[in-house]
Amino acid sequence: MAVLVTGGAGYIGSHMVWKLLDEGEEVVVIDRLSTGFEWAVPPEAELVVGDIADQDLVEATIARRNVDAIIHFAGSIIVPESVADPLSYYLNNTVKSRALIESAVRKGVPHFIFSSTAAVYGGKHGEPVTEDALTLPESPYGRSKLMTEMMLADVATAHPFAYTALRYFNVSGADPNGRTGQSTKGATHLIKVACETATGKRSSMDVYGTDYPTPDGTCIRDYIHVWDLVEAHYLALKRLRAGGESIVANCGYGKGYSVLQVIDAVKRVVGHDFEVNVSGRRAGDPARIVANADRARAEFGWGPRLDNIDTIVLDALRWEEALKRRNNG
Numbered sequence: 001m002a003v004l005v006t007g008g009a010g011y012i013g014s015h016m017v018w019k020l021l022d023e024g025e026e027v028v029v030i031d032r033l034s035t036g037f038e039w040a041v042p043p044e045a046e047l048v049v050g051d052i053a054d055q056d057l058v059e060a061t062i063a064r065r066n067v068d069a070i071i072h073f074a075g076s077i078i079v080p081e082s083v084a085d086p087l088s089y090y091l092n093n094t095v096k097s098r099a100l101i102e103s104a105v106r107k108g109v110p111h112f113i114f115s116s117t118a119a120v121y122g123g124k125h126g127e128p129v130t131e132d133a134l135t136l137p138e139s140p141y142g143r144s145k146l147m148t149e150m151m152l153a154d155v156a157t158a159h160p161f162a163y164t165a166l167r168y169f170n171v172s173g174a175d176p177n178g179r180t181g182q183s184t185k186g187a188t189h190l191i192k193v194a195c196e197t198a199t200g201k202r203s204s205m206d207v208y209g210t211d212y213p214t215p216d217g218t219c220i221r222d223y224i225h226v227w228d229l230v231e232a233h234y235l236a237l238k239r240l241r242a243g244g245e246s247i248v249a250n251c252g253y254g255k256g257y258s259v260l261q262v263i264d265a266v267k268r269v270v271g272h273d274f275e276v277n278v279s280g281r282r283a284g285d286p287a288r289i290v291a292n293a294d295r296a297r298a299e300f301g302w303g304p305r306l307d308n309i310d311t312i313v314l315d316a317l318r319w320e321e322a323l324k325r326r327n328n329g
């Protein structure tokens, strides 16, 4: 019996693969290597290079490896890119997820965990935001993910199929054991960009907007360590296997940091200054969003262990240095 991890060659998916192997699970990855890397998949897991919408490939893989659960990370992830090219986001995140879900139903895979996002909430909600808040996404990215959540809910009503949609807040950091990390080329995520600047890969970085209605004028986000996030997936998987019903759950710490606070943390941890410029707002960015994660704690006993911004930054910086050595050698 194996777990199928889609997008397992990517940032979060590769951490999930390591976590599952650490727990003694059999793992098969399907990834088309558009933003992921073959080397990010450990040799103990099988990598099938292909698209999640290739139903013959997906269904043959499910049958061959006797897959009992799918953890679905594959997708397109950049908010401003989704504003510029919405149709490619609806194709990769919605249409192709539909094909994957159909393959799961056809092959009788009973458990499904989906990478959803805090972007489904948009910016008009109370704080910290609970799963029952109105979903008013402000970007095609958020809408493309929300549509997949809706499909999952309908499919779980119609078929013997239970899912957990985890709405991630801002995922960052790297495996504390240094085995994988965020390797994305041309990354746009704040902590990754700040670490690339701190380690000299970039000469400077920009702050997108200082005129938001927040204490220092920059956007506030809830940064969650990727290792705590994959732990939440593993607990959610155990819950589904034990007969748990379908749920949606936030994954965040309930702590908000502004862009400037994050940059200060990176400067503090790396121990030197670097160039930061102020530029205009970026399309699709809500001013602030922080999670209420009580449901994840109550439903599958999730207890974050790495919820400290300096720990997140330190692991991200260590991975950045490791990547530099890998790319130079």
Ligand SMILES: NC(=O)c1ccc[n+]([C@@H]2O[C@H](COP(=O)([O-])OP(=O)(O)OC[C@H]3O[C@@H](n4cnc5c(N)ncnc54)[C@H](O)[C@@H]3O)[C@@H](O)[C@H]2O)c1
Pocket: 006, 007, 008, 009, 010, 011, 012, 013, 030, 031, 032, 033, 034, 035, 036, 037, 050, 051, 052, 053, 072, 073, 074, 075, 076, 077, 092, 096, 115, 116, 117, 118, 167, 168, 169, 170, 171, 172, 184
């Ligand atoms: N990084 C975050 O802060 C964050 C926050 C919320 C949600 N998410 C979600 O988590 C998931 C993983 O994000 P990530 O940061 O690891 O991104 P990533 O780009 O590193 O990983 C995505 C992986 O999916 C693969 N892929 C993309 N489309 C595919 C397709 N059609 N078929 C097969 N493989 C495909 C890519 O090659 C890549 O390896 C995404 O669904 C994303 O929307 C991420």
Ligand SMILES: O=c1ccn([C@@H]2O[C@H](COP(=O)(O)OP(=O)(O)O[C@H]3O[C@H](CO)[C@@H](O)[C@H](O)[C@H]3O)[C@@H](O)[C@H]2O)c(=O)[nH]1
Pocket: 077, 078, 079, 116, 117, 118, 119, 168, 169, 170, 171, 188, 189, 190, 191, 193, 205, 206, 207, 208, 209, 219, 220, 221, 259, 282, 285
């Ligand atoms: O060089 C940079 C990069 C980012 N930011 C700002 O930092 C904040 C965080 O941005 P980023 O790290 O790109 O994350 P988000 O846009 O909040 O989106 C991430 O977090 C969402 C969940 O909240 C996920 O769904 C998305 O996949 C993921 O990209 C935003 O205000 C950005 O404008 C900068 O000021 N400068």
